[in-house]
Amino acid sequence: MGGKSGWYRGGVQAPVPTQGRGPLVSPRGGRMRLLAVTLYDTTLRDGSQRAGIAYTSQDKLRIAHRLAGLGIPYIEGGWPGSNPKDGEFFRLLRERPLQGAKAVAFGSTCRAGNAPESDATLGALVEAGTAVVAIFGKSWDYHVTRGLGTTLEENLRMIRESVAYLKRQGREVVYDAEHLFDGFRRNPDYALATLRAAAEGGADWIVLCDTNGGTLPETAADIVRRVAAELPGARLGIHAHDDSGLGVAVTLAAVAAGATMVQGTINGYGERCGNANLCAIIPNLELKVGIRCLPEGRLTELTAVSRFVSEVANLPPWDAQPFVGHNAFAHKAGVHVSALLKDPVMYEHVPPETVGNARRVLVSDLGGRSNLLATFGDQLTPAEAAELIQRVKERESRGFQYEGAEASVALLTYKGQPPFEVLGVKLMVTGGADGPAESEAAVKLRVGDQVVHTAAEGSGPVHALDRALRKALTEVYPSVARMELRDYKVRVLEGSQGTGAVVRVLIESGDGEARWSTVGASTNILEASWQALTDSFAYFLLFREGIRTPEAAMQG
Amino acid sequence: MGGKSGWYRGGVQAPVPTQGRGPLVSPRGGRMRLLAVTLYDTTLRDGSQRAGIAYTSQDKLRIAHRLAGLGIPYIEGGWPGSNPKDGEFFRLLRERPLQGAKAVAFGSTCRAGNAPESDATLGALVEAGTAVVAIFGKSWDYHVTRGLGTTLEENLRMIRESVAYLKRQGREVVYDAEHLFDGFRRNPDYALATLRAAAEGGADWIVLCDTNGGTLPETAADIVRRVAAELPGARLGIHAHDDSGLGVAVTLAAVAAGATMVQGTINGYGERCGNANLCAIIPNLELKVGIRCLPEGRLTELTAVSRFVSEVANLPPWDAQPFVGHNAFAHKAGVHVSALLKDPVMYEHVPPETVGNARRVLVSDLGGRSNLLATFGDQLTPAEAAELIQRVKERESRGFQYEGAEASVALLTYKGQPPFEVLGVKLMVTGGADGPAESEAAVKLRVGDQVVHTAAEGSGPVHALDRALRKALTEVYPSVARMELRDYKVRVLEGSQGTGAVVRVLIESGDGEARWSTVGASTNILEASWQALTDSFAYFLLFREGIRTPEAAMQG
Numbered sequence A, B: 001m002g003g004k005s006g007w008y009r010g011g012v013q014a015p016v017p018t019q020g021r022g023p024l025v026s027p028r029g030g031r032m033r034l035l036a037v038t039l040y041d042t043t044l045r046d047g048s049q050r051a052g053i054a055y056t057s058q059d060k061l062r063i064a065h066r067l068a069g070l071g072i073p074y075i076e077g078g079w080p081g082s083n084p085k086d087g088e089f090f091r092l093l094r095e096r097p098l099q100g101a102k103a104v105a106f107g108s109t110c111r112a113g114n115a116p117e118s119d120a121t122l123g124a125l126v127e128a129g130t131a132v133v134a135i136f137g138k139s140w141d142y143h144v145t146r147g148l149g150t151t152l153e154e155n156l157r158m159i160r161e162s163v164a165y166l167k168r169q170g171r172e173v174v175y176d177a178e179h180l181f182d183g184f185r186r187n188p189d190y191a192l193a194t195l196r197a198a199a200e201g202g203a204d205w206i207v208l209c210d211t212n213g214g215t216l217p218e219t220a221a222d223i224v225r226r227v228a229a230e231l232p233g234a235r236l237g238i239h240a241h242d243d244s245g246l247g248v249a250v251t252l253a254a255v256a257a258g259a260t261m262v263q264g265t266i267n268g269y270g271e272r273c274g275n276a277n278l279c280a281i282i283p284n285l286e287l288k289v290g291i292r293c294l295p296e297g298r299l300t301e302l303t304a305v306s307r308f309v310s311e312v313a314n315l316p317p318w319d320a321q322p323f324v325g326h327n328a329f330a331h332k333a334g335v336h337v338s339a340l341l342k343d344p345v346m347y348e349h350v351p352p353e354t355v356g357n358a359r360r361v362l363v364s365d366l367g368g369r370s371n372l373l374a375t376f377g378d379q380l381t382p383a384e385a386a387e388l389i390q391r392v393k394e395r396e397s398r399g400f401q402y403e404g405a406e407a408s409v410a411l412l413t414y415k416g417q418p419p420f421e422v423l424g425v426k427l428m429v430t431g432g433a434d435g436p437a438e439s440e441a442a443v444k445l446r447v448g449d450q451v452v453h454t455a456a457e458g459s460g461p462v463h464a465l466d467r468a469l470r471k472a473l474t475e476v477y478p479s480v481a482r483m484e485l486r487d488y489k490v491r492v493l494e495g496s497q498g499t500g501a502v503v504r505v506l507i508e509s510g511d512g513e514a515r516w517s518t519v520g521a522s523t524n525i526l527e528a529s530w531q532a533l534t535d536s537f538a539y540f541l542l543f544r545e546g547i548r549t550p551e552a553a554m555q556g
Helices: A004-012 A057-070 A085-097 A120-127 A141-148 A152-168 A179-185 A189-203 A217-230 A249-259 A278-289 A299-313 A334-342 A369-376 A382-397 A406-412 A462-473 A479-480 A494-498 A525-544 A548-554 B005-012 B057-070 B086-094 B120-127 B141-146 B152-167 B180-186 B189-201 B217-230 B247-257 B278-289 B299-313 B333-344 B367-375 B382-397 B406-413 B461-474 B479-484 B495-500 B525-544 B552-554
Strands: A025-028 A031-034 A037-042 A074-078 A102-108 A134-137 A172-178 A205-209 A236-239 A262-265 A423-429 A438-447 A450-458 A484-492 A503-510 A515-520 B026-027 B031-034 B038-041 B074-078 B100-106 B132-138 B170-178 B206-210 B235-239 B261-265 B421-431 B438-447 B449-458 B484-492 B503-510 B515-520
Touching: A004 B382, A025 A120, A025 A249, A025 B074, A025 B086, A037 A278, A037 B235, A057 A074, A057 A085, A057 A152, A057 A299, A074 A179, A074 B406, A085 A102, A085 B217, A085 B461, A102 B495, A120 A141, A120 A152, A120 B086, A134 A152, A134 A189, A134 A438, A134 B132, A141 A152, A141 B333, A152 A172, A152 A189, A172 A189, A172 B484, A179 A189, A179 A205, A179 A217, A189 A205, A189 A515, A189 B057, A205 A217, A217 B180, A236 B552, A249 A262, A249 A334, A249 B247, A278 A299, A334 A503, A334 B141, A382 A406, A382 A525, A382 B152, A423 A525, A423 B525, A438 B217, A450 A462, A462 A479, A462 A525, A462 B525, A479 A525, A479 B367, A484 A515, A484 A525, A484 B484, A494 B461, A503 A525, A525 B421, A525 B461, A548 B026, A548 B438, B026 B278, B038 B278, B057 B074, B057 B299, B057 B503, B074 B086, B074 B503, B086 B100, B100 B120, B120 B152, B132 B141, B152 B170, B152 B189, B170 B189, B180 B189, B189 B206, B189 B278, B206 B261, B217 B247, B235 B479, B247 B261, B247 B503, B261 B278, B278 B299, B382 B406, B406 B515, B406 B525, B421 B525, B438 B461, B484 B525, B503 B525, B515 B525
Parallel strands: A037 A074, A037 A262, A074 A102, A102 A134, A134 A172, A172 A205, A205 A236, A236 A262, B038 B074, B038 B261, B074 B100, B100 B132, B132 B170, B170 B206, B206 B235, B235 B261
Antiparallel strands: A025 A031, A423 A438, A423 B421, A438 A450, A484 A503, A503 A515, B026 B031, B421 B438, B438 B449, B484 B503, B503 B515
16 A cells, blocks of 8 residues: 555546557447547637737747647637737748647637628638637527627527638637526526537537536536437547636536546636646646546646746646646645655555656745654754754745745854855935936945945846945856846735835756755845845855855855 | 526526425425535635645634624634734734634544544644534555555544544534545445545534545535435535636535535635635535525625625736626627616526626627727717727737726717826836835926926835825825825736836726726836826816816815
8 A cells, every 4th residue: 555656546436547659439348438538728829818918929939839849739828810029920830830739729609691702700710820729609698689689590590600711711610609607507508509500500610618617527517418319429638717716617517527638728827717728637637537638648748837837828837736836736734744754655646757747845844843853854953953943934934925035044153154244335316307217226245354345236226236246246256147036025014014014035046957046034124125135135145156155266 | 588587597407496495305206305515615615735835814804704604504714723813813813703604613523543632633622612613534545555654444443433422522523534535436335435534523514525626526416325325314524626617517516416515615715726616516505506605695695795705815916707706797799788788687697786896898800899888878979989989909019908997998988078188207216235215206287377396206106106196196186195006006018028018007987986096008017007197187187077267176
């Protein structure tokens, strides 16, 4: 029982399929058993509806190629008729086509009263030049009569003729049945009639959409089963949203009920609460249900892809995200950490490395001694560890946060001479009608016997402080030129106190090989930045370069 | 079909129970039907394991009373034996007891080899003085032999005797079966034996815990059903985690299978990916399944409670959170917005006001004209709207973000004289060994015919700018004293450029009646702050006070 190999013993919660990329379904015990689903990513279309996202065409191009590299076969790029940015993206894509994946242009059926041949939306879709086109149509009768203001019959014609027209243009057609579940619950006959219209038009895929995200998993499974029975032979897909916190569950339930295409987005980005999250759906299907989603060996890239998309989308990473989040395998409770040291299977549902993530042990007063010893156990005596916990607690009460700042913790454990000493700092910011503009910092340091006093300008006050400090240190430690700041994060604590609140600054630095993070906290954002900055330089000199005295640096 | 009352027509996806607070289950068509579940909140215990959370005892006290006010009957407050903070919290709670809710002290069974009477953990639990005590024990055999290093038999004794001891002390006992699902999948007989031991000890509730968060909903439902069949008469609970993105779904599935107690946390806070999110479970059960969770009329407080807890936890709000998030009913796609204007049921799964949330229409290039017209339709001509969209786009490309800054958008639409003009700003920050410390700002403004030139100090540079600007404006517009800054947020864009990156500042202000937000963006954090600050004062004077000239202010 248990042991490292015990993860999958209890981990796979359905019969494991035979290895390799088998056929889509295989006979097993008299029933057909699904071995793989077809992924359809809409990060660039539905995902971009998330509040706070505004991709450039170049952003979209980078993401599309990264998704193709992950092994996602269908990548929906945008709605070419709706805005110039998406038109430009499909033009760029023709110059630099995706490898191993199909780009999809998205749009709607023709308008009421229009012939497909003369409809602007369908024209733009054909012009986008993709091999695959997705169009959505209405499945909920109320949306037809009240939303579109047309008749139920005319809507069926629009669906049937639009699909047929795109098929005549040689396109693979994905038909998105918008509001299928909501419509089916109210008027199943009409909802089914819209799907039949798409099938009659020749749709290659019929995707059942829970557009408003309100459907419960059993309801979804029940409706997928009924649709599958009414449309034998149709290839069905599922498109879920997370408005009920059930986007992943609805998708898994629909797959169990017969859907073979799965639509979703990286990090669950999307309008309102987001789309069904591929970063959770893929590992659940692969590791637990035993259904293949990605080509062999690609699952380990999932965490990197998640972080890449969050970076390009310019959204703060979702640390608590299942499987791929920074905290997904972060352990804080002391009782968990001591068991983890014995065998990680005890407190991890899958091995973090299967999705390219990593285990973390958090330093905080809750975890107490066993967490800290797990991190610095070799260097500290029990008495020193207890004293360190006290210092961490005291500084946390002032707004410091050491969970994300391992380098600042390492400096707290350091007992030797500091590599430099700050004697004074001055900063001058001046500006005219547009407010503060020029920033200039002067820094005075003692390094060994020397006093260095220098100044620099920057594009902002923190940049000026960084440049002045770097310039001063370079005079004694030339190797600081190798070090650079990678990320600078600011968090305002106690938001109710407005501009007089405590701010916490986290700085991430790197030297080409390693990365480390440092922290500062103060009511003065520049003081907090300064603390994190000086910690970062000190960590580099002491722990990366191993320089313990200025003399050693100058001889080295 | 449809209309505002159509929400629930299709919304409730299971038979609706009779109104009012009926019995727990009622006969319906020969089967017993659940009408209500018992909520058990562990925001203050398991929830505090979330990375980034460090509550003070006072924080915990505020949250506990707020949860009691929401109508949650069981509130787990902490582990009194594990750290001094939790002990202090239970002491405070005795001075200011909860109204209408039971506080729960949490801990473990006695240790292997210990008699309950002389066990320190159980002693601390009794000392906490709560009417209800929760203890966890091991249900997964591997955790017993490898984790605890004891025998399977001894573990059964520890469970049985610990529960029995606490019952003898007159406590209501909640038994948390840790790793029940993982253990059951591997060794169902032993897992069941641990539950029987708890039942024999006299446990009032037996809670099945998916501690590692890896269980799929159908697996969970299947195991709950089997446990219910083996332990007839036992009151079962469910405690799920979100490591698979399925915490809500596992909880709903367990309730459908027979669990009548639901454990979870506000905002889904908790170790790693978090606990099952009560903010999604409660509205799903109440609005969709028709199972009562809160006293009548309290569901509308859910959004406020969610934001309160995020504020006290000092975590940034989870905007995409189902039901209660800032974006849960935020519409960006132009096609959605035009339909919403006809009838919100078309794009909202539940009415936002049922959970105390509100609809928002986002301004951005994707939504285009129809969103902007929905917001400012009455004030702008189509040509002016088009020009405004252009200006928004241009500024968004420089890092501004108007989705959260309605007041800055309003200023973009304003065509009259500005209430003041900035002539110059100077900021001086000086410090010694600890880095930047004192901040002093000088501000020169033209207000009508007057030139005001003044200076102020602050606890940081932005605070100094705020105070100097406020001081200068007060000379002409005394009413600015009524206005205060409520929140100050900083977001670093293009993180790869370190301290030279573009930063975006969002400032929220209020005057006791209304709140408004403004935005600034620059590579210079002080310039970005200055833009948001001056926008905020300008919005107050123009749109809240209706002051269009300095002369009017001085006469008024």
